[in-house]
Amino acid sequence: MKKITRDTRGVYIIAATPFKDDGSLDLESADRMVDFYLSHGVNGMTILGMMGEANKLTEDESRLFASHVFKRVAGTIPVVVGVSGAGIDNLRSLAQFSMDEGAAGIMVAPTPGPAVEDRIFNYFGQVCEAVGADVPICFQDFPQATGVPVSSNTILTLTRRHPQIVMLKHEDCPGLAKIEAVRNGTGTTDTPRMSILCGNGGLYLPLELQRGADGAMTGFAYPEMLVQVVARHAAGDVAGAEDMFDAYLPILRYEQQLNFGLAARKEILRRRGAIASAFVRKPGPRLSDGDHADIGHLMLRTAASVEKLAHAA
Numbered sequence: 038m039k040k041i042t043r044d045t046r047g048v049y050i051i052a053a054t055p056f057k058d059d060g061s062l063d064l065e066s067a068d069r070m071v072d073f074y075l076s077h078g079v080n081g082m083t084i085l086g087m088m089g090e091a092n093k094l095t096e097d098e099s100r101l102f103a104s105h106v107f108k109r110v111a112g113t114i115p116v117v118v119g120v121s122g123a124g125i126d127n128l129r130s131l132a133q134f135s136m137d138e139g140a141a142g143i144m145v146a147p148t149p150g151p152a153v154e155d156r157i158f159n160y161f162g163q164v165c166e167a168v169g170a171d172v173p174i175c176f177q178d179f180p181q182a183t184g185v186p187v188s189s190n191t192i193l194t195l196t197r198r199h200p201q202i203v204m205l206k207h208e209d210c211p212g213l214a215k216i217e218a219v220r221n222g223t224g225t226t227d228t229p230r231m232s233i234l235c236g237n238g239g240l241y242l243p244l245e246l247q248r249g250a251d252g253a254m255t256g257f258a259y260p261e262m263l264v265q266v267v268a269r270h271a272a273g274d275v276a277g278a279e280d281m282f283d284a285y286l287p288i289l290r291y292e293q294q295l296n297f298g299l300a301a302r303k304e305i306l307r308r309r310g311a312i313a314s315a316f317v318r319k320p321g322p323r324l325s326d327g328d329h330a331d332i333g334h335l336m337l338r339t340a341a342s343v344e345k346l347a348h349a350a
Contacts, residue, residue, distance in 0.1 A: 054090050082106070175203070240289065
């Protein structure tokens with residue numbers, strides 16, 4: 038399996054974890070979901086992330102799901118595995134398992150605690166030592182979830198000290214200035230280039246690309262939008278990328294509601310045939326009749342907007 042590098046670009050979709058209506062893992066839906074993502078042209082996939090409900094899985098479930106995804110992907114695209122956790126031993130164990138199964142790298146976020154640079158440096162020093170220098174790491178910068186704000190200077194220092202930290206998953210908000218700072222601060226004589234893929238559900242993707250991001254590492258029930266926006270931007274069609282983004286914006290925005298969006302995303306994936314059930318493990322939101330009506334309306338509106346854009350082109 039090809040590993041992530043400092044030049045990795047494109048769309049690495051954050052995969053949902055499908056469950057049956059009784060809350061058990063749905064591996065048949067996992068196959069359908071992988072095929073769905075592949076059919077829409079994603080460049081890679083990230084599993085066991087925060088929006089993949091990784092914290093609600095047992096260790097055995099995490100390994101079973103990861104192994105199943107690797108078999109279905111069968112080397113067609115790189116797969117990154119989220120291994121964040123407070124315990125270094127558990128992190129190392131899942132990282133080694135994932136790499137042995139064929140992972141392209143691992144994703145690690147800072148552990149919750151004081152936003153003190155020495156603590157972050159020490160933690161990632163221990164992580165790098167534990168997993169080994171041959172394991173590429175994606176640094177997940179998501180202070181809204183971790184409670185740990187990380188400066189661009191800290192990120193630059195980490196990637197200089199640890200050559201295996203090759204990628205930034207940027208999810209800070211507001212964060213466009215940070216993207217620009219990291220892009221301008223890497224690829225220099227003293228700091229090697231760093232791949233930057235962005236999260237936040239893709240809400241700011243066109244602007245992030247214009248500030249120097251290499252693509253997206255996020256979840257969205259319409260992965261084709263992310264793929265086309267990144268491809269159009271890479272081809273120099275900045276206006277076309279923005280037009281494509283705008284066609285999906287209402288449903289993208291709906292999917293990004295705090296503490297609710299995952300349930301909406303899973304329901305849209307279900308309606309699109311990617312998974313059999315929209316079940317979200319507890320604690321998690323449940324959709325009301327009004328929510329279901331909203332989703333139906335927005336899906337129709339999205340289809341009409343995309344069709345109108347196609348005719349205009």
